[in-house]
Amino acid sequence: MNLNLEDIARLAGVSRSTVSRVINHHPNVSPATREKVWQVIQEQKFHPNQIARMLATQRTQILGIVVSQTAAVFFDDPSAYFPTLIQGIAEVANQQNYSTLLWLGGSGEGENHESFHRQISHNHLADGLVLLSASASHPLIARLVDTPALFVTIERPRHFAERVSYVTIDNVQAARTAVEHLIQLGRRKIAIITGPLLNTDSHDRVIGYQQAMEAAGLAVDPRWIVYGEFNTDTGQRAMKSLLPLGLDAVFAASDQIALGVLQTLREAGVCVPQDMAVVGFDDLPAATATTPQLTTIHHPIREKGAYATRLLLGLIEGSVPEPQQVLLPTHLVIRQSCGALNAQDMANLHG
Amino acid sequence: MNLNLEDIARLAGVSRSTVSRVINHHPNVSPATREKVWQVIQEQKFHPNQIARMLATQRTQILGIVVSQTAAVFFDDPSAYFPTLIQGIAEVANQQNYSTLLWLGGSGEGENHESFHRQISHNHLADGLVLLSASASHPLIARLVDTPALFVTIERPRHFAERVSYVTIDNVQAARTAVEHLIQLGRRKIAIITGPLLNTDSHDRVIGYQQAMEAAGLAVDPRWIVYGEFNTDTGQRAMKSLLPLGLDAVFAASDQIALGVLQTLREAGVCVPQDMAVVGFDDLPAATATTPQLTTIHHPIREKGAYATRLLLGLIEGSVPEPQQVLLPTHLVIRQSCGALNAQDMANLHG
DNA sequence: ATAAATGTTGGGAGCGCTCCCAAGCCCTGC
DNA sequence: GCAGGGCTTGGGAGCGCTCCCAACATTTAT
Structure with missing residues (x-):
């Protein structure tokens, strides 16, 4: 049903590779070719398949947000603490062309909690994770800390504090x-x-x-x-x-x-x-x-989320070394x- | 770095296909083979690559949650209306082995709104979408209604009401x-x-x-x-x-x-x-x-979210025809x- | 003018999985 | 004893993209 690179290539009279280069803004394409390809892409309303790209690049452009807590604690709470955090995260993520995968769960009971965390850590959909509650996410942290998975927590974790990246306040x-x-x-x-x-x-x-x-x-x-x-x-x-x-x-x-x-x-x-x-x-x-x-x-609740996300993005790009620990200012x-x-x-x- | 089906197959002395069958619980595998393969999978802590699976099956097992609204309206609101809705959605989704992609945005201004909706509708990451606010998502609905994309709205939309699936109250x-x-x-x-x-x-x-x-x-x-x-x-x-x-x-x-x-x-x-x-x-x-x-x-706010999700899942499985419109009960x-x-x-x- | 450097293009291989088909196996029934 | 049916198994061909390399075209330097 949907077009693919090869189709566009045929229509534009070039090769798959060239179309790929145009889409990804690679420099080495002649202006004429670039123009021609763009035109076909526009005409056909072509959008490259994200999944295929993920498979090829081994990058998903997805950030996971983990709220491992009883629902009630988070959402019946008029303080909107977690929603505000999420907002800060989503804002930065979307702006940097990342999507956010929301993991809500771990409703208390051990088994549930366990399987919730397993689901998150095995499903390698996200390039990185933001854990919204270090204390409640302890089991997840414990299982992630020895893997190459990238994550940052909001709040300083009780354990592994020297080894994990976190954003909190003093x-x-x-x-x-x-x-x-x-x-x-x-x-x-x-x-x-x-x-x-x-x-x-x-x-x-x-x-x-x-x-x-x-x-x-x-x-x-x-x-x-x-x-x-x-x-x-x-x-x-x-x-x-x-x-x-x-x-x-x-x-x-x-x-x-x-x-x-x-x-x-x-x-x-x-x-x-x-x-x-x-x-x-x-x-x-x-x-x-x-x-x-x-x-x-x-x-700064929202800024905590935003900062954590920027930090995580830095870890993903490899532009900053792990672990990073930051304290945001507060005032009376x-x-x-x-x-x-x-x-x-x-x-x-x-x- | 990570193992793949082929590696497991080699270790278990079978073929890639057989491993795939075991993982997907296909019937036609002899008990002995099944046992042997499981053992290797456990030993190696193998987890199949979701992305590759998505590409092959053309299904993502991801649901999109769209909150197209100014941030303030949603989260500074002590009523926790949207968070509660999201909770209902995530609960059902996770339980059915779906992940949820959260789209927060469209902060008012036309251009932003536009690009926000474009991002959602072109990035074909989700098998289906739940739109949390039909009125605020109007432009998205307009662009989705003539595509094969599956979605359900919370609240009856102003336009296309006969053609879209929604869950609301009377x-x-x-x-x-x-x-x-x-x-x-x-x-x-x-x-x-x-x-x-x-x-x-x-x-x-x-x-x-x-x-x-x-x-x-x-x-x-x-x-x-x-x-x-x-x-x-x-x-x-x-x-x-x-x-x-x-x-x-x-x-x-x-x-x-x-x-x-x-x-x-x-x-x-x-x-x-x-x-x-x-x-x-x-x-x-x-x-x-x-x-x-x-x-x-x-x-029933949370139930609205849960119901909408079950409905969407039904549309995805093809077990119910489009469009579906449901009114949930209220009481004084x-x-x-x-x-x-x-x-x-x-x-x-x-x- | 010619070798070398640079720019542009196409095709192959591969990401890791599913799905289909064909081949091999064993068992049943005449 | 042998054809025909059902199980079980392996391999090929994709899914749609990126990335590398080789080939060719075009400049530039000498």
């Missing part, structure tokens, strides 16, 4: 900045509510918290450090458990958590920021919709929930 | 149900705030609204019908403009819109549902987080914002 520094800000404002009894223990983002934010506290000579009650999930529910639950401890500030390691914290504090009649300062992490759109608006750490966005803006500032804001 | 009926519910509760002056005029979902919900009003013998002031976007901002803006009209109910054609409506009403000191009943559409998780909780139309979820639950019910809820 979570330690970012968390430290957030907590130092609270300390500067006179807060002393500061708790942290964070995500899963095994998640390196989660883990590093605790380190940053501890460093800030220690540097300020503030003792940390172990009960002040609460691990959970990066969601609203954890925020509510954790805050309820923290309520009796007489704190004056909470650092929520995600805005989702902060949302839950704020809600619980409101229900408990605790005034934010007067009685309790709150700082979040992520700078989601939702952070400006709360009352009071959330002070939070901004980090001061709004109302930390109490840094005094009454007058707030009046100005609303004026 | 928006007319759903909207009608919502509005009839308000009428039953004694509301008379009911407005509708909906999405883009060119979106068929949007359009049909208005039809449903009009049918319900007409059936009840209620005249509709043209100012009561407001078109906008499916977002919070539209809800706020539209509600502000509706405030002076002395309404007693608003049907928001998406929960996002309803969120904006609720916010504006709160700021204006209008009590919901006493002074103004509000019904939404979508049944997002956020609908239960509002005060009062939102009465809304539930529709009664919560507090419509005023159907009286004080006692509410007490029970909180007890």
Whole structure:
């Protein structure tokens, strides 16, 4: 049904090879021939078969995006963290003429997870892989790290961190900045509510918290450090458990958590920021919709995806050596929930 | 570097064809040979080259997911509408041994849009396509409809509706149900705030609204019908403009819109549902987080994606004829914002 | 003018698989 | 005992492209 190179060649009165050269913009084709061939190609609306090209070149121009996680964690999440990441990836990929293969799965259970990862690593469709969650993709990383497969993870992996390429933010520094800000404002009894223990983002934010506290000579009650999930529910639950401890500030390691914290504090009649300062992490759109608006750490989610993709492309082209590890900058966005803006500032804001 | 069929054949002392037969579970291989070949395959961790297989079979086992829309509309949207759809698609696809190619793009501008769609329709990588937004994909539909390419859209397309396969919900009926519910509760002056005029979902919900009003013998002031976007901002803006009209109910054609409506009403000191009943559409998780909780139309977003994929697979296998058009069921979820639950019910809820 | 360098073109081989056909095998039935 | 049928097996011919090499044409340098 479809035409092939040979057909075009016949119609243009040249050889298959010449048509191939024209299509691939090889230099050594005379202008006249080039012109003639292009004309036939246009006329026939010819498009070379990608698959055949892949087979011949051993390159697919496809990037795999791996979201190995329970569906709920990713998509019912209003933060749109993963979708935003994917957007950053797809943008760069499409722009560089790569297609993106989306792998969603690994819904928890061991066997499923296993076969999901096997499917990805054996189906050699992609020239490279972006793993959106290093911690959840651990088994995949373990099986890829000793193969020639090219991949980069978002988030620093727990294992093989020295051998794999990743893009992340300096979570330690970012968390430290957030907590130092609270300390500067006179807060002393500061708790942290964070995500899963095994998640390196989660883990590093605790380190940053501890460093800030220690540097300020503030003792940390172990009960002040609460691990959970990066969601609203954890925020509510954790805050309820923290309520009796007489704190004056909470650092929520995600805005989702902060949302839950704020809600619980409101229900408990605790005034934010007067009685309790709150700082979040992520700078989601939702952070400006709360009352009071959330002070939070901004980090470039979409850019993480984009950067990881550029990096991966570099690895594929061979223009950069493995492994590459990059930390993207973050900054503190001061709004109302930390109490840094005094009454007058707030009046100005609303004026 | 990698082994191929021939290598395995040599190691197993058989021919390429026999190995191929074993891998593809063809019946006519003697048990002994089959066993021997499997053993070599396991030993060598052999995995057949997908690309070569694609070239030979002219089938890719890949489904394309097309999200032709501005990024912001899709991912900054807390409703996770598109991610949820994608999840439904990927689930079915992976389960049937299909991979999914994700096409995100068409960021508004004509030229971009054009080249985005060209890229999709010429790159014959997918056995079939799922178009996530019929209205936004119009140019793509127009170019695909006269080709042998297989595709199904979510949402009924504005043009070629009789010729394309799609999966959607009965928006007319759903909207009608919502509005009839308000009428039953004694509301008379009911407005509708909906999405883009060119979106068929949007359009049909208005039809449903009009049918319900007409059936009840209620005249509709043209100012009561407001078109906008499916977002919070539209809800706020539209509600502000509706405030002076002395309404007693608003049907928001998406929960996002309803969120904006609720916010504006709160700021204006209008009590919901006493002074103004509000019904939404979508049944997002956020609908239960509002005060009062939102009465809304539930529709199966994820199932839409899953159904569309099963349908597409059917078209690919040739087991169903084109075109197929299906309407999935919806239902009204009664919560507090419509005023159907009286004080006692509410007490029970909180007890 | 002529050898050498350069530019242009065509064809063969190969990427790794599937599918078809023919050949060889064994078994059954007359 | 031998023809005819069904299993099992191997090899050839693609799928449509790229890439290399050799052949030929055209310049350029001497």
